[in-house]
Amino acid sequence: MIDEVKRVAAFCAGGSGGEHGGNPAGVWTGAVLPAEADMQRVAAAIGYSETVFAAPDGEGAAAGWRVRYFSPESEVPFCGHATIALGAVLALEHGPGTFALRTNHASVSVESKVESGAIAASLVSPPASGTPAPRAIVDEALALFGYTDADLDERIAPALANGGAGHLILALKTRAALAAMRYDLAAGRALMRREGWATIALVHAETPRRFHARNPFASGGVYEDPATGAAAAALAAYLRDSGWPEPAIDIVQGEDMGVPCRLHAQALPGRGSAVRVSGRARLIGEGA
Template structure:
């Protein structure tokens, strides 16, 4: 709680900004909560606020020196990094402090986010934590396919299953067909159990329309969320994976996510040639009522 000039307590949840990151113009995007305060609320308060907001993540930011200490909470748990909430935070900081680059200190990394607004358009770009990827264990792949109702024949041999990391751990499954991606369905509780056991945040399902244009979906049962309409952390991990794979990305990929759930979102990942280095993830944002 904080106290306004009339000394009436204001619930912190009332101060949360609601911003859709990676929007497609005035529609779509992934809603995130953003709370910027002089000091972080207690951990139980942050958990309660995130649950009350009800979005897949809420970012909590407090100034520390020339940077902001940032923590991310889903309705069910704390997560180490959230891309779309970072884009939303960049938009909020640009609106509050003007266009610029803002240093962020996460639980396990230090990154930056650029935020700017011009002519009514708000945009942001983050530099992800370092990335890495490795081949996924066959038992986990088999369990994930069973969860999602897929078979090994549905997998794209050019995108072999992998553990991928860009600030958080994900399992990547590449699919041969766009309609297979659209048919995704699974049991939320079974998904939560699998993700917690495998220590992954999401399963990233990816279909390559072209070498530089992907369609993705992200089951996020570990956070109590059936699916994210835009996932910056997983897109950063995807960019690092494609670099490790030697994929012909030509320096950048565009990602369409959320289309199958009616929340079309647009993400761009810029991929440097340096192995393991940060991936730049960018998109626009819109303020929600």
């Protein structure tokens, strides 16, 4: 099975030198989903923050795909960068188009096409929303990273948000504070698993449209995820629902890891509605 997994970098940064960076994901496709234990074993062996498994969801051209997502340590309900990676693989195997996906908890879709020799993909998330986070939870998260209230951006209150998976969002006042992010992995894992968060999304608003982000993913056994589409959907939905002036945002992520990533998130109209998250993808070599 491991030899059947394709490796794809999602949310790549572009430029005159071509596609680079991007968050790597494993992508397995087959006629029937493997046993859960086998999927978990393969995800651990691949070692990426996420590996997605997909099989036809019924018969016929319009059947769609049944998908499940696994980190090295656990299954997660939804993963944006792995969905973008899956869209790239499906486009290569079946041609460009829009593919319906059924997760454990929701119906989503991914659209993929080739643009200037690169694969461009966009997903439509499950319904997404956010609410202000309780004070006690905020205090615990700030202590985890060594931040204080003085580090927070008063324009964006700390929030619990969901774009297919749960996230705590902490908006920081300065880019320097974001760059200084440090935490204990075991303590972060305990907090995130207790609260049911996929990641903690640390963000900085350079402008109302341009954000920088870092996503500790201790719940999945990963210190930091270079690009997190589900968290981007959660952030964009929370900003929309709280009256942020820009309905669409660009997110720069992975730079502090040396893995540049770019995401675009467009919150669809209506409180609690889905978010369209877009980016570019590229195939990467085995072992990359």
